[in-house]
Amino acid sequence: MIPRVTVDKILDAALVEEVVGEFITLKKRGTNLLGLCPFHGEKTPSFTVSAVKGIYKCFGCGKAGNSVNFIMDHLQLSYPEALKWLARKYNIEVIEKEITPEEREQQTERESMLIVMQYAQRYFTETMMNTDEGKSIGLGYFKERELRDDIIAKFQLGYSLEERNAFTKAAVKSSYAPKYLAKTGMSIVSNRYVEGKELAEADLFDRYAGRVMFPIQDDGGRVVAFGGRTLSTDKKTAKYINSPETEIYNKSKILYGLWLGKKAIQNNDACYLVEGYMDVIAMHQAGIENVVASSGTSLTVDQIKSIHRFTRNIIVLYDGDEAGQKASNRAIPLLLEEGMNVRLLQFPNNDDPDSYSRKVTIQEFQDYIKNSTDDFLYFKAKKLKTETANDPIKRAGVIKDIVENIAVIPDNIIRSIYIKECANIMEIEESILQLEVNKIRRKGSKSSSSQSQRPSGQQTGTQNQSTSEEGAFDPASLDDTSFMEAAPESELYGFDAEEEKLLCLLIKYGNMLITTQAEDEVNMEHELEITLGEFIIFELWRDEIVYENPLYKMVLDEYIEQLKQQNLPNIEHFLRSPNPIVSSFIINHVIDKYEISPKWKNFGVLVPKEIDNAKRDAQRSLFSFKSRKLSHFIHEKQMELKTISYEDSLKVLEELKHLDSLKGRVNKLLGREVIK
Structure with missing residues (x-):
C-alpha cells in the first residue's frame, strides 16, 4: 500500500500535459493542447488536454481522466502500479506499507508477468557481463559489431547461456513461479508435462538458450518481450527467435x-x-x-x-x-x-x-x-528511369505501382499534387493518371462499402459519426470554455437527472456555508448554519431516499464516508480517485462545461453565477427528487391494489391518501399547481 502523503506528492508532481506528452505530440490550441487520441484510431485530432484543469478528454471515444487515469488506461496498469510508474518518472521515493496476504493475492497476472520480464532482462545482462561464457560469446559478439559500452547499457543487451535450462533454473531459484515463466514465453513447456498438474521447473526449458538478447520495451519503458539472435552457423537454426504473443505483448502494436x-x-x-x-x-x-x-x-x-x-x-x-x-x-x-x-x-x-x-x-x-532521402514518388521515378529503359511493359508496371500508391493517399490536395508531379516525371497525360486513380479509389470505396453494410446497431469501431474523417468534428473549432462538452447521451431514465444534479451540487459547493431553519429539543425554530453538503445529505437521510444509479451511488457513498471522517471532499478529491470511472464522471458531469465571458461586464450585463443560487437549486432538486420518488411509490401502490383483496386494499388506500397528500405539499413548495 502506498501512503496517502506519497500519493498526493505524486499527483501534485504529475502534470497531465507532461505525462500525456510522453506518449503523443500535443500542439497548443488556445488555452488547451490537442493531439491524436492513443485510445482509438483517428487521423483528425480530437484528444484535448487542459493543463489548467489537470485533465484530458477525447471527443471521439469519450475517454477522460487525469494523469494517473491516462497511465492506467494506456499502459494497462492498476492504480498502484500507475502511481509507481509516475513516481519513477518524477524521482519520488515510494515506501510501501506491508501488504496483507489477501492484497498480495489480488496482484494481477499481468503485473506478475511484467515482473518476470524485468527479472529476465537483469539476468541476461548480468550473465553477459559477469560470466566467462557471457563475456567471451555474448559481449564478444557486440564488441565485434563495434558497439560502445554506453550503447550496450542503453539498450540493456544481454546473453542467454547455452545450457538448456539455465534461465529457468535461476528464475525458479529466485522465487519466480514456473507458470509465469511459461505464460511470458521465456520458458517452454516440455512434452513430459502432464496436463492438469502444477507446472514445475522440471517441466520447462529455456526458449533462448545460446543467444544474444534484445529486450523489447513498450512505449512506457517496460520490458514486454525479447528478440534472441543465435550465434550458431548452423543454417537449420533460426537466426532470430522473438517472444510469442502474450497478455503483455502484442507484436503488431509494439515498435522496437x-x-x-x-x-x-x-x-x-x-x-x-x-x-x-x-x-x-x-x-x-x-x-x-x-x-x-x-x-x-x-x-x-x-x-x-x-x-x-x-x-x-x-x-x-x-x-x-x-x-x-x-x-x-x-x-x-x-x-x-x-x-x-x-x-x-x-x-x-x-x-x-x-x-x-x-x-x-x-x-x-x-x-x-x-x-x-527522396520523396517516395521521386524515388520510384528514379527507379523507373534506370530500370525500365527500352522496356515498355516493365515501365507500365512501375507506373501502375506508383498510381496505386497515390490512390490510397486520403488527402485530396496532396493526392492531386502527386498526380500532377507524376504526370510531369513520366511524361503522361495528367487526365489519364487521374482516371486511373479514380478507378482504384472507386473500387476501394465499393469494397469498404460492402463490408460496412450490416444491420443497424451492429457497426464496429470506436469512432462515432461526429468524428468521421469526411467532415470530421474538430474540437479546435470550439471555444476553450466548451472543453468539457460531453457527447450526446441516451435519454435519462428513473431518477438519474435528480441524482446527478444533487451530486454535482454536493461536489462543487458542498463546503459552502448556508443558513436553514431547524427545530431544537423543545420544538422551537431557529436559524442553523451548516454546509450545503451536510444539508443535502441530511435531507436524503431524513426521508430515507436511496440512490439507484450505481455510479452515482458509488460517488455519494464516498462523499458520505469522507463526511464521517470530518472531511469535506471537493472536485480535486474525486479527480484523484483511484477509480477511473469516478474521475471520468467528474470530468463529464461536474466540471463546468461553459464559462461566462468577462466581456459581458463591459455592456453592463451581470450574469448570475451558479454558486449564487446553489442553495435554491439544492432545495428545488431535493423537492423534485422527493416528488418523483412519491410518484413512484404511488404507482407501486396502485399496481398493488390490482392484486390484493378488498380488506387489504383499505390499508393501501390509506397509504395512497397519505402519499398523495405529501406529494401535494412537495409540489406546492416547488410552485407547481396540481389540477385534478
Whole structure:
C-alpha cells in the first residue's frame, strides 16, 4: 500500500500535459493542447488536454481522466502500479506499507508477468557481463559489431547461456513461479508435462538458450518481450527467435526503439523506419535517435498509428536487397493510407544502416542520412528511369505501382499534387493518371462499402459519426470554455437527472456555508448554519431516499464516508480517485462545461453565477427528487391494489391518501399547481 502523503506528492508532481506528452505530440490550441487520441484510431485530432484543469478528454471515444487515469488506461496498469510508474518518472521515493496476504493475492497476472520480464532482462545482462561464457560469446559478439559500452547499457543487451535450462533454473531459484515463466514465453513447456498438474521447473526449458538478447520495451519503458539472435552457423537454426504473443505483448502494436526514440521523434518531427534491432542500435550509436523498427514482423497499421502520434513524417530505410525492397513495397501503401508523409532512402551496395554505419565515420553517416532521402514518388521515378529503359511493359508496371500508391493517399490536395508531379516525371497525360486513380479509389470505396453494410446497431469501431474523417468534428473549432462538452447521451431514465444534479451540487459547493431553519429539543425554530453538503445529505437521510444509479451511488457513498471522517471532499478529491470511472464522471458531469465571458461586464450585463443560487437549486432538486420518488411509490401502490383483496386494499388506500397528500405539499413548495 502506498501512503496517502506519497500519493498526493505524486499527483501534485504529475502534470497531465507532461505525462500525456510522453506518449503523443500535443500542439497548443488556445488555452488547451490537442493531439491524436492513443485510445482509438483517428487521423483528425480530437484528444484535448487542459493543463489548467489537470485533465484530458477525447471527443471521439469519450475517454477522460487525469494523469494517473491516462497511465492506467494506456499502459494497462492498476492504480498502484500507475502511481509507481509516475513516481519513477518524477524521482519520488515510494515506501510501501506491508501488504496483507489477501492484497498480495489480488496482484494481477499481468503485473506478475511484467515482473518476470524485468527479472529476465537483469539476468541476461548480468550473465553477459559477469560470466566467462557471457563475456567471451555474448559481449564478444557486440564488441565485434563495434558497439560502445554506453550503447550496450542503453539498450540493456544481454546473453542467454547455452545450457538448456539455465534461465529457468535461476528464475525458479529466485522465487519466480514456473507458470509465469511459461505464460511470458521465456520458458517452454516440455512434452513430459502432464496436463492438469502444477507446472514445475522440471517441466520447462529455456526458449533462448545460446543467444544474444534484445529486450523489447513498450512505449512506457517496460520490458514486454525479447528478440534472441543465435550465434550458431548452423543454417537449420533460426537466426532470430522473438517472444510469442502474450497478455503483455502484442507484436503488431509494439515498435522496437520507440521508448528510447519518441522524444527525438517529437523534437525532429520525423521518424526513421528500419528493419532490425541492430539497425536501430547502430543509428543511436551514430547520434540519430529518432528511429524505430517493427519487432520481427511486417509493418502494421497499429504500429504506424503509434508513430503518427508523434509525427506525420517518416523516412523508410529498408535494406537494398530483394527482401528489403519487398518490405518497402508493403510498407509504403500502408503509410500513405494513414496520411503519413513518406520519404525513402536506399544505402549503396545493398548495405543496411548497421553495416553502412561501420564503413564510414559518424559524420559521414549522418550526412548521408540527411542528404540522400527522396520523396517516395521521386524515388520510384528514379527507379523507373534506370530500370525500365527500352522496356515498355516493365515501365507500365512501375507506373501502375506508383498510381496505386497515390490512390490510397486520403488527402485530396496532396493526392492531386502527386498526380500532377507524376504526370510531369513520366511524361503522361495528367487526365489519364487521374482516371486511373479514380478507378482504384472507386473500387476501394465499393469494397469498404460492402463490408460496412450490416444491420443497424451492429457497426464496429470506436469512432462515432461526429468524428468521421469526411467532415470530421474538430474540437479546435470550439471555444476553450466548451472543453468539457460531453457527447450526446441516451435519454435519462428513473431518477438519474435528480441524482446527478444533487451530486454535482454536493461536489462543487458542498463546503459552502448556508443558513436553514431547524427545530431544537423543545420544538422551537431557529436559524442553523451548516454546509450545503451536510444539508443535502441530511435531507436524503431524513426521508430515507436511496440512490439507484450505481455510479452515482458509488460517488455519494464516498462523499458520505469522507463526511464521517470530518472531511469535506471537493472536485480535486474525486479527480484523484483511484477509480477511473469516478474521475471520468467528474470530468463529464461536474466540471463546468461553459464559462461566462468577462466581456459581458463591459455592456453592463451581470450574469448570475451558479454558486449564487446553489442553495435554491439544492432545495428545488431535493423537492423534485422527493416528488418523483412519491410518484413512484404511488404507482407501486396502485399496481398493488390490482392484486390484493378488498380488506387489504383499505390499508393501501390509506397509504395512497397519505402519499398523495405529501406529494401535494412537495409540489406546492416547488410552485407547481396540481389540477385534478
